[in-house]
Amino acid sequence: MTDARQRLIELARERGASLAGLSQLIGRNPTYLQQFVRKGSPRKLEEEDRRTLAEFFGVAESELGAPADKSYAGPLVDWVEVPRLSLDASAGPGALGAQEIPFDTFRFSPRWLREMGLEGADLTAIRVEGDSMEPDLRSGDEIFVDRNKRGHEGIHVVRIGDALHVKQLQVSAPGRIALISLNKAYAPIDLARDEVEVIGRVVWKGGRV
Numbered sequence: 001m002t003d004a005r006q007r008l009i010e011l012a013r014e015r016g017a018s019l020a021g022l023s024q025l026i027g028r029n030p031t032y033l034q035q036f037v038r039k040g041s042p043r044k045l046e047e048e049d050r051r052t053l054a055e056f057f058g059v060a061e062s063e064l065g066a067p068a069d070k071s072y073a074g075p076l077v078d079w080v081e082v083p084r085l086s087l088d089a090s091a092g093p094g095a096l097g098a099q100e101i102p103f104d105t106f107r108f109s110p111r112w113l114r115e116m117g118l119e120g121a122d123l124t125a126i127r128v129e130g131d132s133m134e135p136d137l138r139s140g141d142e143i144f145v146d147r148n149k150r151g152h153e154g155i156h157v158v159r160i161g162d163a164l165h166v167k168q169l170q171v172s173a174p175g176r177i178a179l180i181s182l183n184k185a186y187a188p189i190d191l192a193r194d195e196v197e198v199i200g201r202v203v204w205k206g207g208r209v
Helices: 003-015 019-027 031-041 047-057 110-115
Strands: 080-090 100-110 123-129 141-147 154-160 161-175 176-179 189-192 198-208
Touching: 003 019, 003 031, 003 047, 019 031, 019 047, 047 110, 100 110, 110 198, 141 154, 161 198
Parallel strands: 080 123
Antiparallel strands: 080 100, 123 141, 141 198, 154 161, 154 198, 161 176, 176 189
């Protein structure tokens, strides 16, 4: 396995990102990077794909196989940091939320955020627990929550009492809101609107292969 392929695996593991998700990030089919890593096809990454991945991971392009004179490494001041919180958003019965103090950060280039439609978003990263949002979200996935987007239909992180949930939101009746699980084994939860604090909308996910 070439250094570039090995480094891609290491970076994906460190970030908690799947090769399928990274393939979609660069606009390829979900098996593209898996084939690149395991089968050596393609033999090397296309320049645009390599640049996008380098910006996502915050590394020089040379780490992913670029010649030294084409290495990308933007200045540190350009990176946007997304705090990782020691919270779990339950896709199940409900996880108790700890104090919202970052224990780590993800680092992204402004260009990558702009291309993902996340420029100007108020992002925090938390981990999913449970299986009620499968197949879209799996236990252990890292999700980005945009606190600037609240109260509209879509997948959101919400707080009910002290417990955090990640659910599909749907207005069920005036003054009421339904929390919908994508896994049909879980029944909808119908609550008064003032019983639910909407934290923000889920706008990105990453997970292991």
